[in-house]
Amino acid sequence: MPARVGKHVATFLLVLGSLWALWEGYKWLWETTGWTWPFAVDDLTVPHLHSIVLQLGEPTSTGDDLWLYLLHAALFTAKSAAVGFAIGAVVGFVLGVVLAQFDVLRRGVMPYVVASQTIPILALAPILVRGLGSVSINGSPPADWVRVSVIAAYLTFFPVTVNTLRGLRSADPWARELMHSYAARSWTILWKLEVPSALPYIFTALKIAATASVVGAIIGEQTASISNGLGGAILNFNQYYVLEPTNLWATNMYAALLGISFFLLVLLAEKVVVHRAPEHLV
């Protein structure tokens, strides 16, 4: 086990080092040769990686150092993304299960499910966020982060629905006949055969959804003009990019790390939940 962990760490460091070398090598080569294709390279477009990292220690206009400011922003975004992911996963799964039971319903509803994903989220997010702002829960509109989480859920449910549908149908025909021989009810077949068969498919969808929920939350924040999260930070630092490009790069780094953390959490859950033969792991 320690040998395996060591190997993983070594691989990780090797890839990280290579990416760093690629970035800095590109910057150095373009700067020394003066190449301008595809774009001119200088400290503004491609800052040094170490200056991005060093920027984290600099104070921001809020008084906090950048690393702390971004940490607060990332946690705010993480909250909406996580809640959105959870809502999207549950809605997506339930919708997939319901559509799988009734073929007529599936044919009727599926086009609208697909259509919901072809409308650009940028066009839909303001409507959703504003619309929810007028909804009243206990006399007051839902909190900002709740509205943002709806956007995240909207981006999350689709892959889960599609893969749940596909996964439920992946059960082995003989395994179905075995259930038939036990005179099993369809509810039992669903829980004891179809859902376990679908789990690898569902987890593939959840991995896609994990990162999509972070993107959804960031876009949701921006369209709703909510400034507490990473979305707000991106808009803010974007305006001052010419003065301090490293701020935006650092924010992007946080957003990426947030997405990776979500992905890894799903991966961990998959390891705990799914026990399938190697050939059945998608």
Next chain:
Amino acid sequence: MSSVASVVSIAGLSKVFGKGDVTALQGIDLQVGRGEFVSLIGPSGCGKSTLLRIVGDITEPTEGDVTVNGKSARRARLDRDYGIVFQAPVLYDWRTVAKNIALPLEMLGWDRAKRAERVKDMVELVELNGFEKHHPWQLSGGMQQRVSIARALSFSPALLLMDEPFGALDEMTRERLNLELLRIWAETGSTVIFVTHSISEAVFLSTRVVVMSPRPGRIAGVVSVDLPQPRTASTREEPRFFELVTQVRELLHATGADEVEEPLAAESEIV
């Protein structure tokens, strides 16, 4: 044999697939008595698997009557009167060996303690002690099929339906599992209907061998196997065994089914 003592009673059964295009079975009459071990043998296309599936109410007959334990096949299925073993083990790979064996018991609503107790007995019966916590993919093909047999027997059904259960295994494993199956059959006293395309396997295991002919599937003849019980590895070397094998083979050849067992020989060479 009176129909009262019959576990399975089939009369005037036929099965047509599609819109009358393929007649899989025609005019089948068969009685299987309590405690019998009956093999169905015949070339591919003789409908032996279809016949087994009709007894299990997985496929419906076009004509004729099937009763299992004196009830309709459907009623018998709803009452969980039979256990079934397929060509493949059909284990749920997300379940451990123990949980696979317990699957039908969960359906029957047995409580946890009772299930655990029965699983323990079953694991002992098929000699898989120490593998309870393993997942199916960690076992060999022969062990997987033993789990499948344990699962089929776990709720003590009066009838065991087996559809070429050892067809995918190598010759050595198959012969060992044949012996094991006979021991289990003797211990449990269940009735077995066993589909195979191996003549020697059919003769070795059965009390009666039902020889079927193809297109349309009919019963070409029934051979009573009077080899003494319990049968052992040396049973296969007795002159009477060879006589019976020859008898079954001649019946099969009379049906024009020369391909029986030759494909198997080719298979075991590859293995």
